[in-house]
Amino acid sequence: xxxxxxxxxxxxxxxxxxxxxxxxxxxxxxxxxxxxxxxxxxxxxxxxxxxxxxxxxxxxxxxxxxxxxxxxxxxxxxxxxxxxxxxxxxxxxxxxxxxxxxxxxxxxxxxxxxxxxxxxxxxxxxxxxxxxxxxxxxxxxxxxxxxxxxxxxxxxxxxxxxxxxxxxxxxxxxxxxxxxxxxxxxxxxxxxxxxxxxxxxxxxxxxxxxxxxxxxxxxxxxxxxxxxxxxxxxxxxxxxxxxxxxxxxxxxxxxxxxxxxxxxxxxxxxxxxxxxxxxxxxxxxxxxxxxxxxxxxxxxxxxxxxxxxxxxxxxxxxxxxxxxxxxxxxxxxxxxxxxxxxxxxxxxxxxxxxxxxxxxxxxxxxxxxxxxxxxxxxxxxxxxxxxxxxxxxxxxxxxxxxxxxxxxxxxxxxxxxxxxxxxxxxxxxxxxxxxxxxxxxxxxxxxxxxxxxxxxxxxxxxxxxxxxxxxxxxxxxxxxxxxxxxxxxxxxxxxxxxxxxxxxxxxxxxxxxxxxxxxxxxxxxxxxxxxxxxxxxxxxxxxxxxxxxxxxxxxxxxxxxxxxxxxxxxxxxxxxxxxxxxxxxxxxxxxxxxxxxxxxxxxxxxxxxxxxxxxxxxxxxxxxxxxxxxxxxxxxxxxxxxxxxxxxxxxxxxxxxxxxxxxxxxxxxxxxxx
Ligand code: GLA
Numbered sequence: 001x002x003x004x005x006x007x008x009x010x011x012x013x014x015x016x017x018x019x020x021x022x023x024x025x026x027x028x029x030x031x032x033x034x035x036x037x038x039x040x041x042x043x044x045x046x047x048x049x050x051x052x053x054x055x056x057x058x059x060x061x062x063x064x065x066x067x068x069x070x071x072x073x074x075x076x077x078x079x080x081x082x083x084x085x086x087x088x089x090x091x092x093x094x095x096x097x098x099x100x101x102x103x104x105x106x107x108x109x110x111x112x113x114x115x116x117x118x119x120x121x122x123x124x125x126x127x128x129x130x131x132x133x134x135x136x137x138x139x140x141x142x143x144x145x146x147x148x149x150x151x152x153x154x155x156x157x158x159x160x161x162x163x164x165x166x167x168x169x170x171x172x173x174x175x176x177x178x179x180x181x182x183x184x185x186x187x188x189x190x191x192x193x194x195x196x197x198x199x200x201x202x203x204x205x206x207x208x209x210x211x212x213x214x215x216x217x218x219x220x221x222x223x224x225x226x227x228x229x230x231x232x233x234x235x236x237x238x239x240x241x242x243x244x245x246x247x248x249x250x251x252x253x254x255x256x257x258x259x260x261x262x263x264x265x266x267x268x269x270x271x272x273x274x275x276x277x278x279x280x281x282x283x284x285x286x287x288x289x290x291x292x293x294x295x296x297x298x299x300x301x302x303x304x305x306x307x308x309x310x311x312x313x314x315x316x317x318x319x320x321x322x323x324x325x326x327x328x329x330x331x332x333x334x335x336x337x338x339x340x341x342x343x344x345x346x347x348x349x350x351x352x353x354x355x356x357x358x359x360x361x362x363x364x365x366x367x368x369x370x371x372x373x374x375x376x377x378x379x380x381x382x383x384x385x386x387x388x389x390x391x392x393x394x395x396x397x398x399x400x401x402x403x404x405x406x407x408x409x410x411x412x413x414x415x416x417x418x419x420x421x422x423x424x425x426x427x428x429x430x431x432x433x434x435x436x437x438x439x440x441x442x443x444x445x446x447x448x449x450x451x452x453x454x455x456x457x458x459x460x461x462x463x464x465x466x467x468x469x470x471x472x473x474x475x476x477x478x479x480x481x482x483x484x485x486x487x488x489x490x491x492x493x494x495x496x497x498x499x500x501x502x503x504x505x506x507x508x509x510x511x512x513x514x515x516x517x518x519x520x521x522x523x524x525x526x527x528x529x530x531x532x533x534x535x536x537x538x539x540x541x542x543x544x545x546x547x548x549x550x551x552x553x554x555x556x557x558x559x560x561x562x563x564x565x566x567x568x569x570x571x572x573x574x575x576x577x578x579x580x581x582x583x584x585x586x587x588x589x590x591x592x593x594x595x596x597x598x599x600x601x602x603x604x605x606x607x608x609x610x611x612x613x614x615x616x617x618x619x620x621x622x623x624x625x626x627x628x629x630x631x632x633x634x635x636x637x638x639x640x641x642x643x644x645x646x647x648x649x650x651x652x653x654x655x656x657x658x659x660x661x662x663x664x665x666x667x668x669x670x671x672x673x674x
Contacts, residue, residue, distance in 0.1 A: 002042040005094060005101055005597030007120040007127075008032060011271075012261050014120055016062065016094075016101070017043055023061035023089040023105045026133045026152040029127070030261050031207050046170030047228070049661075060152055060232050063089065063105055063131075072226045073182075073234055075131075075147035076114070080139045084110040111137035116149075124274035132253040135246040144242040145220075147234045148213060149257035155229035156205040161265075163514055164199040168502040168535050170194050170483035171514025178202070178231065184222040186238050190408075190444025190453050191480055192216050192487045193522045199518055201268060202233070207261055210268035211235060211585065212518055214279075214488035215255035217457035240451030250341035255489055256544055265517065266632075270589045273520035274489075279492055283473045289582050290496075290522050291368060292575050293555030295437075298503070298534050300559065302329035302336055304350045306648060310361045315560045317365040319568070324362045325370035325437055325555075331353065332383070338405045341377040344423035346518075349644045359431045368479075371427065375420045376460060384419075391416050393456070395446045403442035411459025412452050419464055437498065438464070440480040456464045464493035477525065486515065495552055496525050503529030503557060504536040505548035506617055506664065509600065512552065513592050513668040521604065522586035526552025528571065530559075539663050547572035547666030551585050551604055551613060577668075581611055595655070596626040607632055608673035616661040618665045627655025630671070640674045 003018040003437050006026070009496065013033040016024035019042070032461050044057050056070035066074045067088025079085035089105035096102075097341045099120035106112070113134045120127045135141040143557040157178055162185055165172040198219040199212030211233065218238035223231050235257045260271040280287070290568055294316040296309065304326075313324050316426065323342055328334065330351065331629030332343035341524050346355045378385050378392055380402070387394065392407040394400040400407055409416050427433060440460075447453045464476060478490045479498035486497045498517065508526070515524050526549040531539045550557070563571065579586075588605040595601060597620060602613045614628065628651075633651040641656060658667060 002039075004038050005096055006038060007099060007101060007118070008050055009099070009120050009122045009125040011125045012120060012127070014118070015039065016353075018092075018094055019090070021091055023063045024094060024103055026062060026150075029152055030154065030209075031263070033105050037546070039277070041558055057403050059228065059621070060150070060226055060230065061116055062103060062118075062150055064150060064232070065089070065107070067107065072232055073222060073224050074142070075150050075234065076112070076133070077145040078112070078141055078143040080110075080137055082555075084112070084137065084141070086110065087112055097111065104178055106136070111135075112141070121275065121278070124260070124278060125262065125271045125461055126275035128275070129257045129259065132228060132251055133246075134251040135248055138248050140248070141225075141246045142242065144239055144241070144386055145236060145245060146252055146254055147236045148254035148352070149211075149235055149259065151209070151211060151233040151259055153202055153209060153223065153231040154204050154207075155235055157202050157209070157223075158205070159203040159229050160200050160223060162200040165194045165197075165479045167194050169507070169511075170500045171511045171618075173510075173514065178223060178225070180225045181419060182222055182224045184220065188218050188221040188238055190217060190456065191440055192485045192490075193443070194481070194484045197518070198235070198487055201259065201265055201517070207263065208265050208268050209233075209259070209261045210265075210272065210517075211257060211259035211434065212488055213257055214271065214491075215457065216460070216485055216487050216490045218375045218453050237454060240447075240453060243451040243454060246603060254345070258488055266591045269517050270590075276519055276523070280494065280495065281468070282495065283475060285538065287522060287586070289579070290553040290586060292320065292578065293323045293325055293525075293527070293553070294321045294560065295325045295327055295527060295555055297327035297372075298529055298557045300327075300329065302334060302577075304329045304347070306351060309358055312444070312559065312561060313358075313362045313365055313367065316556070316624075317367055319556075319560060319572050320579070321367065321556060323368040323370055323435060325372065326355075326358070326438065327372040327433065328374075328439075330371070339379045339381035339563050341374055341379045341406050342382040344373065344427065344532045346373075355431055359433065363432045368434045370437060371430055371431075371433050372425060372437040372439060372441040373452070374441060375413060375424065375463065376409050378409050379406050393444065393447050393452070396449055398446060401445045403445075406442055408442065408447075408456075409446055410448065410452070410456075411463070412448070412455040415464075417459060417463050420463055424467055425470060428467070428474060433476045434473060434476070437477045437479055438494070440485055442481075461490075461493060468493060483511070483515070486519065488518070490667065491519075491523070495523070497523050498525045499552070502533070502535040503527050504533035504538050505540045505545045506538060506547050507536060509615055509617065512548070513600075513602070516590050516592065520586070521551050521590060522553055524552035525555060526550075527555040528574070529556040529557050542570040543574075544664045544666050546571065547613065547668065548617070550574065550578055550581075550668070551590075551602060584609065584611055591632045593629075595628045597622045599626050599628070599661070601628055603630070603632060603671070607634055610671040612669040612671055614661070614667040615668065616663060616665055619663045620660055621668060625658055625660040626658055629653070629655040633671075634673070637673045640672045641669060645674060
């Protein structure tokens, strides 16, 4: 009698076949099957051995290894001084609990044990997979690849959607046709990267599959066609040669892989949003309304003048801004990006009495105070580097390669972490700081004599964790030249992403729509910048800039003292409107659509109470504006929109008329069920 393991969530099902003494075989992962449905016979019973094939059929398992006739990519590449390189489970134990399963496979030949945890969350529909390998042999094991998870994709999987990009241009959509050639994306930049987001969506007939690796370092994913027409999708850390060498008894645990399946990309996004929301750890246990920021970067850059900044704070508070973030330029001798990273104490020239007068001024106005730091970095021109050149990450005998004039600190060193902890803790103890913008402005190059990419990430996580434990009320924003460290791993330690250094509202619209595929809007740092935009030189109205920033965690990044009367009044209006709507914008679901003729819409909230944001970038080319079909509504429900009542079925099938928009204009519409 063949045994199966079946896990269900509201909308997804997973079925594994459990043959004795083997890794479980993938039978199904996809949209929810009716209760009780299981395969009628074992997979091998359904497929006679083809010609010129091993007599033992080896289908795709949850941990395919190359020891017994699996010719596809292996979930493990490892060896013990050239031996024990082939893995094949000879023992298997499966334990099932509510919504989850733990699969323990052991290979008596190579003495390698692998434990795979699979949890299908009933609410989010997200399957979380984590894999832990233990070296049970008596000699060290070199690991080159350990899949965090191996997923099956159906034979009709056709297209894969991933993201490319760069600094100032994150989340650029890339679509590739799946074929018999392996599709592969690798990131070797040492942090999440601007150009290879660690996730993708796969479109099949009638279903969309999504997966993302919760990790802030190197990573790889591949989709490989396999002999039975299905595809296998593997995710894991990209490991440098020699990076992981496990002594007897030591183990390697992969990052978590989050995967889901739904009818379309928006439902996949909603599932991911729910899973990310479950992983956030907010000060006080729950998210408070996301406060409106002012950030000093683009308004002041490195020119910090205490009086001017106090004046800025006065103007910001008058506009209704709630959190003042002092960006780069505040610390010892930091006049441009050529020096001082590592010297984390206030610049006595700019702040003769330290930061206290400014922080007190800000908090006295009722605003929170936030501070920019870039802990993992050091400039060769700094007190820190002069005292400890050996703390910089590099390869002995090779000239260190700077980027933005800076080097990376070796976060594997306990003394580095403790120096950084002491610096940041001293600031947090002395000043009323409730927010840190934590930057990381370069990629890693040749990370150590023995490659230490993985440990670098773990070192950063550990430092964040230590600071969070000691200062649990402090929120952290993850930034890396804008969106270079946006991933589901760092969200366990942080509360906001700086989405991009490009604040041009036109560029932002597509960057943000990409971001929202994987992360909820309350984490999406979205600022109203200056016009012309510093990154692109394009000019946009205050209304359009604010309208694009509105759905995210709203902020302002310009010298508001320079605004003319009408821009100031408009900004004030948008800030107060954001406050009115932020609960709905930041708790519900998100849908993204296109009505035709370049008219984009985004809906936030729940289907019976929505905020609809409609954007036009290019001028209208049709004589009449397209109608907005809203497939997200309930056909049987009636809705009240702008003074008119509509049948849901009408809005779904025909659409909502909207007033024509000029290029770079925006509409905010409330949709309420009646
Ligand atoms: C990065 C960030 C910016 C700003 C600068 C400061 O580029 O993305 O927002 O903080 O660093 O140097």
